[in-house]
Amino acid sequence: MKFSARHTVKNSHARTGILTTPHGVIQTPVFMPVATSGAVKTLSPEEVKNLGAEIILGNTYHLHLRPGEELIAAEGGLQKWMNWLGPILTDSGGYQAFSLGATRSKSAKTTDEGVRFFSHLDGKKLFFTPESAIDIQLKLGGDIVMVLDDCAPFPATEKRLYAAVKRTGEWAKRSTEHWQREGIALRQAQGKGLFGIVQGGLNKELRQQSLKDIQSLPFDGIAIGGVSVGEGKQNMLAAVDFIANDLDPTRPHYLMGVGEPIDLIRMIHRGIDMFDCVLPTRLARHGAFWTTNFKRENIRRASFTNQSKSLDPKCNCPTCQTYSASYLRHLVMTNESLGLRLLSIHNLSIIFNLLREIRSSIENDNFVNKFGPHLS
Amino acid sequence: MKFSARHTVKNSHARTGILTTPHGVIQTPVFMPVATSGAVKTLSPEEVKNLGAEIILGNTYHLHLRPGEELIAAEGGLQKWMNWLGPILTDSGGYQAFSLGATRSKSAKTTDEGVRFFSHLDGKKLFFTPESAIDIQLKLGGDIVMVLDDCAPFPATEKRLYAAVKRTGEWAKRSTEHWQREGIALRQAQGKGLFGIVQGGLNKELRQQSLKDIQSLPFDGIAIGGVSVGEGKQNMLAAVDFIANDLDPTRPHYLMGVGEPIDLIRMIHRGIDMFDCVLPTRLARHGAFWTTNFKRENIRRASFTNQSKSLDPKCNCPTCQTYSASYLRHLVMTNESLGLRLLSIHNLSIIFNLLREIRSSIENDNFVNKFGPHLS
Numbered sequence: 062m063k064f065s066a067r068h069t070v071k072n073s074h075a076r077t078g079i080l081t082t083p084h085g086v087i088q089t090p091v092f093m094p095v096a097t098s099g100a101v102k103t104l105s106p107e108e109v110k111n112l113g114a115e116i117i118l119g120n121t122y123h124l125h126l127r128p129g130e131e132l133i134a135a136e137g138g139l140q141k142w143m144n145w146l147g148p149i150l151t152d153s154g155g156y157q158a159f160s161l162g163a164t165r166s167k168s169a170k171t172t173d174e175g176v177r178f179f180s181h182l183d184g185k186k187l188f189f190t191p192e193s194a195i196d197i198q199l200k201l202g203g204d205i206v207m208v209l210d211d212c213a214p215f216p217a218t219e220k221r222l223y224a225a226v227k228r229t230g231e232w233a234k235r236s237t238e239h240w241q242r243e244g245i246a247l248r249q250a251q252g253k254g255l256f257g258i259v260q261g262g263l264n265k266e267l268r269q270q271s272l273k274d275i276q277s278l279p280f281d282g283i284a285i286g287g288v289s290v291g292e293g294k295q296n297m298l299a300a301v302d303f304i305a306n307d308l309d310p311t312r313p314h315y316l317m318g319v320g321e322p323i324d325l326i327r328m329i330h331r332g333i334d335m336f337d338c339v340l341p342t343r344l345a346r347h348g349a350f351w352t353t354n355f356k357r358e359n360i361r362r363a364s365f366t367n368q369s370k371s372l373d374p375k376c377n378c379p380t381c382q383t384y385s386a387s388y389l390r391h392l393v394m395t396n397e398s399l400g401l402r403l404l405s406i407h408n409l410s411i412i413f414n415l416l417r418e419i420r421s422s423i424e425n426d427n428f429v430n431k432f433g434p435h436l437s
Numbered sequence: 438m439k440f441s442a443r444h445t446v447k448n449s450h451a452r453t454g455i456l457t458t459p460h461g462v463i464q465t466p467v468f469m470p471v472a473t474s475g476a477v478k479t480l481s482p483e484e485v486k487n488l489g490a491e492i493i494l495g496n497t498y499h500l501h502l503r504p505g506e507e508l509i510a511a512e513g514g515l516q517k518w519m520n521w522l523g524p525i526l527t528d529s530g531g532y533q534a535f536s537l538g539a540t541r542s543k544s545a546k547t548t549d550e551g552v553r554f555f556s557h558l559d560g561k562k563l564f565f566t567p568e569s570a571i572d573i574q575l576k577l578g579g580d581i582v583m584v585l586d587d588c589a590p591f592p593a594t595e596k597r598l599y600a601a602v603k604r605t606g607e608w609a610k611r612s613t614e615h616w617q618r619e620g621i622a623l624r625q626a627q628g629k630g631l632f633g634i635v636q637g638g639l640n641k642e643l644r645q646q647s648l649k650d651i652q653s654l655p656f657d658g659i660a661i662g663g664v665s666v667g668e669g670k671q672n673m674l675a676a677v678d679f680i681a682n683d684l685d686p687t688r689p690h691y692l693m694g695v696g697e698p699i700d701l702i703r704m705i706h707r708g709i710d711m712f713d714c715v716l717p718t719r720l721a722r723h724g725a726f727w728t729t730n731f732k733r734e735n736i737r738r739a740s741f742t743n744q745s746k747s748l749d750p751k752c753n754c755p756t757c758q759t760y761s762a763s764y765l766r767h768l769v770m771t772n773e774s775l776g777l778r779l780l781s782i783h784n785l786s787i788i789f790n791l792l793r794e795i796r797s798s799i800e801n802d803n804f805v806n807k808f809g810p811h812l813s
Contacts, residue, residue, distance in 0.1 A: 099764065102775075
């Protein structure tokens with residue numbers, strides 16, 4: 062895996078870059094739509110591609126449960142199976158194992174060995190280790206593989222945060238060692254990349270320690286975790302600000318689980334190159350959408366009942382070019398899944414258009430000027 | 438509205454024809470996908486068009502409840518509102534008013550005046566008359582408008598069937614009179630058409646009486662109702678056979694609610710020109726699909742788990758050209774709505790491909806030869 066920063070900006074950490082993967086080249090800053098269970102909710106891979114996606118994210122927890130990595134491997138990997146011809150980043154599954162993998166009486170449990178959890182489908186006892194998380198992701202066909210990390214819940218005690226950072230560091234080391242073993246090294250040689258994850262919650266020292274731990278290892282990219290877990294906007298900014306100056310500029314920086322347009326601008330300003338988030342499709346399922354000036358609106362509002370115009374007259378997405386807000390509102394109010402699909406298309410377009418604008422403004426040394434009011 | 442039979446077949450009532458509507462020309466025999474509430478479930482109007490649909494059906498009952506015909510009229514009619522640029526047939530709403538329009542304590546009730554029913558959404562008391570059913574459909578923008586008829590439940594007593602036929606005839610007369618009144622006649626002059634409906638259940642004399650009643654009136658087309666309501670295949674054939682020889686050849690013949698491929702073949706043989714049915718999309722929602730030899734299969738079957746091939750190797754639909762059965766099964770098993778959408782696309786393609794083959798075989802005087810085993 063190869064990353065090269067193309068252009069950096071004065072008075073900002075914002076930069077454009079090129080990330081080369083086995084399934085194609087990605088222009089950063091990039092947003093990865095989430096194909097939780099083999100599909101970006103309501104959309105075909107072709108639609109996602111046409112909207113401007115260059116890479117998508119697959120959820121290891123969900124795919125491990127159904128249909129299982131063995132089936133996907135036998136079908137030629139996620140890319141071939143779901144007909145997504147570009148790169149795919151797979152998460153480690155740890156976060157979902159911890160948040161979804163509980164029964165009524167037993168919760169998921171993290172030990173030094175790994176995460177023990179229970180399938181939310183049938184209660185089956187399962188286990189992820191740093192090693193097995195990599196093995197599963199390689200079977201799924203991930204171009205970018207994420208390490209298993211220990212993401213402390215929010216809020217957490219200092220003691221728990223400290224333990225999470227320590228364990229995350231130890232698992233990171235085990236992960237890079239596993240990654241370099243025979244067989245796996247072979248796959249790595251195909252150009253796949255392994256990313257480490259920085260934890261540490263809202264504790265500056267712990268964030269910096271975690272960054273040091275992760276950056277001391279031969280990861281292909283540095284991810285920042287635990288910033289979208291129940292924390293407010295200001296906290297999210299703080300967590301990134303603790304380490305923004307110390308991010309290794311030779312590697313890509315990936316902020317996990319962030320997708321609000323305004324946050325993308327702020328975080329790109331802080332040096333982030335990659336994002337993923339379920340928001341564009343999740344908001345759509347609740348009738349919510351972004352306007353071209355990054356405000357949230359809801360199509361269920363009565364004022365849209367008779368709006369013959371599109372959702373946003375300034376939007377050039379396929380939904381806004383074709384359908385009135387009145388029609389979209391009707392679809393959502395009557396639970397027609399086409400409504401969710403058309404809103405998902407709009408929301409993803411807002412994100413991809415924003416990223417195109419941002420990349421272009423960086424290349425033209427105009428980023429700070431153009432997005433100034435949104436940077437802090 | 439103009440209909441001309443183009444080609445008829447020896448030893449069969451099968452024929453091709455051209456139906457001219459205000460929103461374009463339809464080649465018959467034709468299948469109309471059902472856009473119940475302003476959308477063919479899970480599909481965009483553009484997708485429906487690309488699959489080969491030339492006309493769709495809108496449900497007056499559903500659209501009357503939400504968003505209401507006034508809103509749709511203000512938005513320029515169904516065609517403009519939902520971005521379906523072709524013709525639309527609207528049903529009268531009577532069938533759904535009767536089957537859905539009941540509260541826990543009160544059922545819908547048919548009197549000589551019309552159908553009294555209750556909104557299934559909020560229990561509001563509503564009323565359709567032959568006249569109001571036309572008015573609503575014209576506001577919706579129907580190119581083909583259906584009369585309100587009295588469809589007796591199945592099974593029905595002879596007395597109830599007789600009453601239904603009598604009332605259907607009286608309402609048909611009121612409908613043609615209303616259609617010819619000033620203002621409405623104006624719309625008719627735009628090329629819209631009004632279709633009458635033949636009832637009579639499984640009683641030969643009543644079917645023939647009803648046909649005589651309907652054909653004596655200046656309808657633009659003759660529909661056959663009450664054949665898909667809880668009746669078996671043999672009964673459906675019998676009901677049509679009672680009147681097949683007496684259908685006026687100068688007008689189009691529309692069999693309501695029939696969409697199983699094998700039934701389309703049989704019924705086209707009996708002189709039917711038009712069909713509508715929710716089956717292609719309803720089956721998809723249950724994981725069911727048709728093969729190219731008109732058998733029903735279900736993607737949930739375990740044997741599809743590892744099937745790297747498409748649903749049907751002989752199918753050239755967008756779904757089969759792109760996705761494996763294994764992937765489609767996964768989408769359906771995990772309730773990803775993309776799965777329902779891809780199966781709907783397949784099922785509609787099976788129907789449209791069949792109709793293309795049938796029309797071509799009729800034009801080539803090869804229909805009886807080609808579809809012989811399926812005709813009886």
